[in-house]
Amino acid sequence: MRKSAITAEAAAALVFDGASVMVGGFLGVGSPDRLIDALVSRKARGLTIIGNDTAYPTVGVGRLIEAGCVARVRASHIGTNPTTQRLMNGGAIEVELIPQGTLAERIRAGGAGLGGVLTPTGVGTIVAQGKQTVEIDGAIYLIEKRLRADFALLRAHEADYCGNLTYRLTAANFNPLMAFAADCVIAEPDEIVPSGVIPPDSVRTPGVLVTHLVGRAR
Amino acid sequence: MRKSAITAEAAAALVFDGASVMVGGFLGVGSPDRLIDALVSRKARGLTIIGNDTAYPTVGVGRLIEAGCVARVRASHIGTNPTTQRLMNGGAIEVELIPQGTLAERIRAGGAGLGGVLTPTGVGTIVAQGKQTVEIDGAIYLIEKRLRADFALLRAHEADYCGNLTYRLTAANFNPLMAFAADCVIAEPDEIVPSGVIPPDSVRTPGVLVTHLVGRAR
Amino acid sequence: MDAKEIIARRVALELRDGMLVNLGIGLPTLVARFVPKGISVAFQSENGLIGFSAPPPEGMENRDLTDAGGGFIESLPGAASFDSATSFALIRGGHVDMAVLGALQVEASGRLANWTVPGKFTPGMGGATDLVAGAKRVIVAMQHAAKGEPKIVEALTLPPTSARRVSLIVTELAVIEPSDEGLVLRERAPGVGVAQIVACTGARLIAPKDAPEMPLGCD
Amino acid sequence: MDAKEIIARRVALELRDGMLVNLGIGLPTLVARFVPKGISVAFQSENGLIGFSAPPPEGMENRDLTDAGGGFIESLPGAASFDSATSFALIRGGHVDMAVLGALQVEASGRLANWTVPGKFTPGMGGATDLVAGAKRVIVAMQHAAKGEPKIVEALTLPPTSARRVSLIVTELAVIEPSDEGLVLRERAPGVGVAQIVACTGARLIAPKDAPEMPLGCD
Numbered sequence: 001m002r003k004s005a006i007t008a009e010a011a012a013a014l015v016f017d018g019a020s021v022m023v024g025g026f027l028g029v030g031s032p033d034r035l036i037d038a039l040v041s042r043k044a045r046g047l048t049i050i051g052n053d054t055a056y057p058t059v060g061v062g063r064l065i066e067a068g069c070v071a072r073v074r075a076s077h078i079g080t081n082p083t084t085q086r087l088m089n090g091g092a093i094e095v096e097l098i099p100q101g102t103l104a105e106r107i108r109a110g111g112a113g114l115g116g117v118l119t120p121t122g123v124g125t126i127v128a129q130g131k132q133t134v135e136i137d138g139a140i141y142l143i144e145k146r147l148r149a150d151f152a153l154l155r156a157h158e159a160d161y162c163g164n165l166t167y168r169l170t171a172a173n174f175n176p177l178m179a180f181a182a183d184c185v186i187a188e189p190d191e192i193v194p195s196g197v198i199p200p201d202s203v204r205t206p207g208v209l210v211t212h213l214v215g216r217a218r
Numbered sequence: 219m220r221k222s223a224i225t226a227e228a229a230a231a232l233v234f235d236g237a238s239v240m241v242g243g244f245l246g247v248g249s250p251d252r253l254i255d256a257l258v259s260r261k262a263r264g265l266t267i268i269g270n271d272t273a274y275p276t277v278g279v280g281r282l283i284e285a286g287c288v289a290r291v292r293a294s295h296i297g298t299n300p301t302t303q304r305l306m307n308g309g310a311i312e313v314e315l316i317p318q319g320t321l322a323e324r325i326r327a328g329g330a331g332l333g334g335v336l337t338p339t340g341v342g343t344i345v346a347q348g349k350q351t352v353e354i355d356g357a358i359y360l361i362e363k364r365l366r367a368d369f370a371l372l373r374a375h376e377a378d379y380c381g382n383l384t385y386r387l388t389a390a391n392f393n394p395l396m397a398f399a400a401d402c403v404i405a406e407p408d409e410i411v412p413s414g415v416i417p418p419d420s421v422r423t424p425g426v427l428v429t430h431l432v433g434r435a436r
Numbered sequence: 437m438d439a440k441e442i443i444a445r446r447v448a449l450e451l452r453d454g455m456l457v458n459l460g461i462g463l464p465t466l467v468a469r470f471v472p473k474g475i476s477v478a479f480q481s482e483n484g485l486i487g488f489s490a491p492p493p494e495g496m497e498n499r500d501l502t503d504a505g506g507g508f509i510e511s512l513p514g515a516a517s518f519d520s521a522t523s524f525a526l527i528r529g530g531h532v533d534m535a536v537l538g539a540l541q542v543e544a545s546g547r548l549a550n551w552t553v554p555g556k557f558t559p560g561m562g563g564a565t566d567l568v569a570g571a572k573r574v575i576v577a578m579q580h581a582a583k584g585e586p587k588i589v590e591a592l593t594l595p596p597t598s599a600r601r602v603s604l605i606v607t608e609l610a611v612i613e614p615s616d617e618g619l620v621l622r623e624r625a626p627g628v629g630v631a632q633i634v635a636c637t638g639a640r641l642i643a644p645k646d647a648p649e650m651p652l653g654c655d
Numbered sequence: 656m657d658a659k660e661i662i663a664r665r666v667a668l669e670l671r672d673g674m675l676v677n678l679g680i681g682l683p684t685l686v687a688r689f690v691p692k693g694i695s696v697a698f699q700s701e702n703g704l705i706g707f708s709a710p711p712p713e714g715m716e717n718r719d720l721t722d723a724g725g726g727f728i729e730s731l732p733g734a735a736s737f738d739s740a741t742s743f744a745l746i747r748g749g750h751v752d753m754a755v756l757g758a759l760q761v762e763a764s765g766r767l768a769n770w771t772v773p774g775k776f777t778p779g780m781g782g783a784t785d786l787v788a789g790a791k792r793v794i795v796a797m798q799h800a801a802k803g804e805p806k807i808v809e810a811l812t813l814p815p816t817s818a819r820r821v822s823l824i825v826t827e828l829a830v831i832e833p834s835d836e837g838l839v840l841r842e843r844a845p846g847v848g849v850a851q852i853v854a855c856t857g858a859r860l861i862a863p864k865d866a867p868e869m870p871l872g873c874d
Contacts, residue, residue: 001454001476001512026702026739027725052739053779080725080780087778097770098776099742100701101785105332108740112521113528113570114323115352115359117788121747124818124874127780132352134333136363140495141333145354145436145561159721162487162514169417169736170702176738180529196513201386202420204738208456208531210476215718219673219695219733244483248498270520271560293643298506298557308560315551315558318482319524319566326521330740331789339528339569341717342599345561350845375500380733387517388483389500394519398748405479414732421735422519424705426675426697427750 002161002195005215011153011186012038016211018071018183020048022178027053027080028060029172030134032155032188034214036060040067050073050107050149052100053175054081065093070185074147076100092207101125102144104177111180117144152182156205157191159189160198163207172204179205220379220413221425223433229404230256231370233431236289238266238367240325240396245271245298246278250373250406252432254278258285261392266290266327268367270318270392272299292365294318296391317345321364322395327364329398335362368402374423377407378416381425390422397423410414437652439579439608440556442625445652447536447577451477455533456526458482458567461505464536464577464588465490480532482563484523487515504563519537527563528570535571537564539578541592544639546601548576557649561597567599580607586638588612588619589631609633611650618642623650656871658798658827661844664689664871666755666825668794670696674752675745677701677786680724683755683796684709693871699751701782703742706734723782744801746782747789754790756783758797760811765820765833767795768813780816783856787817791871799826805857807838828852830869837861 015021025031039047040063047070054073062081064070072094081157082148087093098106105117118141122128132143154175156165165187166177173191179185187210230253233239243249257265258281265288272293273280280299282288290312296302305311316324323335336359340346350361372393374383383405385393397403405428437445444466447583451457451467453475459465468489471477480486481503490503492510503509510516518526526532539548541608548568551561568574581587588605604622605612611635624633630643656664664687670676670686672694678684685709690696699705701721709722711729724727728737737745745751758767767787770780787793795862800806806826823841829852830842841860843852849862 001478013838019378025722026723027721029702029721029725053781075779077779077781085776085778094327095777097779099780100739101747101789102781104739104743105330108525109336111527111529112323113530115223115338115357118327118333119747119788120331120359121785122335122817123788124814125784125812127784134350134361136333136361138334143336143352155603160514164516166419167738168719169717169730170417170700170704171720172738173702174739177740180525180531182387187734188282194513198489200388200485200515201384201509201515203518206516206518206526207514208486208526209464219697244504245502247506249598258479271562293560295560297557297562303557303559307864313558315560315702317561317565318520318563319528319570321519322524325742329748330616330744337528337569339566340598341569341817343565343597344595346567378733382733382735385519386500386817387498387511388481388502390484390519391483391518395521398744398750412732418704418730418736420739424737424745425733426699426745428704432516 003163003213005192005213008034008038008214011040011214014184015039015044015151017044019151020050022182023049023051023061024147024154024173024175024178025051026170026173027062028055029158030155030173030175031060032153035153035186035188036063037134039064039069044069046071050074050147052159054084055079056080057083074098076077076103081163091118106144106147106173107177107181108181110146111177114146116146117177119144134191150184151180154179156187158198159187159192159213161195163210163213164198165189165205166204167204168200176204179209182202183210185209186214221381221431223410223431226252226256229253229430229432233257233369235262236264237286237369238268238348239267240367240370240400241267241279241373242391242393242396243269243278244388244391246273246394248373248391249278250371253371253404253406254281257287262287264289268292268365269324271295272302273423274298275301283348292316294321304378314358322392324362324365325395325399328364329395332364334364339361341385349378365399369400370396370403372397372405376416377405377410377418377431379413381428381431382416382421383407384420385422385425394422397427402429403427404430438500440466442608442652443577445631446611446650447575448472449651449653450575451475452535456480456531458532458535458571460537462508462538472653478524482523482527483515484519485515485633487512509633514638515537524566530570530572532571534565534573534575536575536577537567538574541586541594542576542588542605543592544590547592547596547599548602549592550597552595564597567609573603576602576605578607580609585638586636589638609636623648625635625650657684661827661871662796662825665830666794667691667754668870668872669794669860669871670694675699675750675753677754677790681757683757686755689737689872699745701742701746703721703738704730704734704736706731719846743785743851745851746785749789749791751790753792753794755794755796756786758795760813761795761807761824763809763837766811766815766818767821768811769816771814783816787819792793795824795827799828805838805855808857828855842867844869
């Protein structure tokens, strides 16, 4: 099923103020830079950003923080971005820190129709505070709830006309998981190729999950 | 890290009588036929087979059933194999039927260090009998426990010298999941190629998970 | 036109452009033959593929490319393959717009039974329990009766596949929609009267006398 | 040889042929430089890669190929890339044989703290909580003290990263193994006496007077 591409500006206009937004990337590697730029340009406000980290002040999700677009962050690590740290300590941004593997599984559960996962990670630490535990065959697991968002903003390597996506090396990270877990999925590929160019076995994200593709800059 | 290949016979000798064995494949597509042959030849007995189905009497896992190797089956579907049905009704084989998506997630959980998953599938049916349920944000989920096995027998398309695996089209099915979930993982590839031939982004099962590769027939 | 074709043709009219659709083994598979002109849908096979048709050209069969019933298929340009966990993430996660399944029974409340006749024949649920739990719409495509016995019953005598109510029941006699009030007769097959449908149905039917005739898609 | 090199060299001697190893950001990364001759290990980076070394040849950096610290790396023949869920399936599932992490504190029971100083600096746990929960062996590689204050303490004053006891603590002064009985001094650095180690340690140490000298691997 063929899609047509939209511009980064048109995509950013869809992302309403106050939305929850998953953003792929790991310290900016594999983040959708043109979409982030467009959100900064349109002065998005009050976003809840869900992603691994907040990168650096001038890189990736860090630019959304720097531009004042973000009210809330759910991430595993903010140590590389002093601005996030400062805004958090000053109460201007609310930060929920989540173990990286748990964050990945919660997003996966959100996309896979699961209520959550049962993980040993965080048992007996402050991560477990306020969470249910379950004993299974003698071991204790935390119940970590599914996570979904209004939008997922992905960076891909190739997309085909059907929206099928590939990723490259360590730029995949959270992108393939987020593709399942948002009501509106917007992918920014490096390149767009005709259907059939990406073999079925190379597809990492089936195109049916992708709501919009961002086309090449014009 | 280079591996060396073993024969199907040597691999079958490792699979002790009474072992629990995950076998990849969907109605025989993507099943490790040479390993299955070798298990039949060595007259394996008392195996617990975990897999999607029992294929047909002369195909895939069905041949293990037919040859009397199997004491127990955990699968989602046995409707294509009248022998399984007959042996089950006669009490010669114990069969546990598991919804296909739940089977996939239980195996994945077993390989991913999760205690299990929280699924809506089966709530309010006999699938839920004897299982705990959890309410999360107003919805009821079954706690389905992790599944592991002594062995996983996989069929792959290509393997490289490091044990990295690729699969082809619908022959992947349960194979990539089982690669994480057994103490000893034996993969039977169609072809073996030098390291570097399979690009990192094409690898579906990292070689570190593979205990033994079955080499070409000599 | 035989019973199966009537059912498949009518179900096909439920397809909408852009849908991702899962067709169960057997009768539901026939639906793929009657996709209305001008709309484009993608089919998912739960063994791990989106984007296929069947059969492949003779002699072109690939042993690693089959549907969930084990039949050879042809992947289409833009197809995507994936493992079973991903396949059911699509199904359970609500990414499949419509699932079409067979049934042994459907009851007044809209629940279906389709994977075991305890003590007699238990093929297993396969992907059915997940499909009924997760697909956005679930359509039962089945013959109205089996060996003269109604398959639509007041209360299931077989174990239910899911606690969820299906979206629509399509048989060679009628289109029936389960609702809070019960089973509502929406359409009757060409030449079939309301009284005949009521007589062949083992559950109370809310049956307007002027139920319209089933469209079957014209070629 | 500075403190960091001593630590990295000693940790490297814990590597065994065929291991899958995860090195934390910072000091632990240095361990890769001292892999003993004749053994082959694979490194995992939790952002999604097995099989790499660093740095890549100058001018050959690829923006889509970095380690978990954001540094450019080189993938090796036989490398495999994967998404974050798969990466942590490897970690949590016990497929990583050894994880080497830094710590802010380790206590007598063997628990470590390494991701927050509440109210002051909270970088977040990243992958540490999963690595400590899931890796077969967990080795803490850290300097023995920070600003003159012992980092090995009787009881953590910072929130623990995991309830699990680490396998080994390697500092520039000593190798210490947490056990049911408490912290056991296994080795002392070249030229360092047992009394000095005890004095720099904020927790009771089971310290045999004849603790052997730390091997550091010879080149």
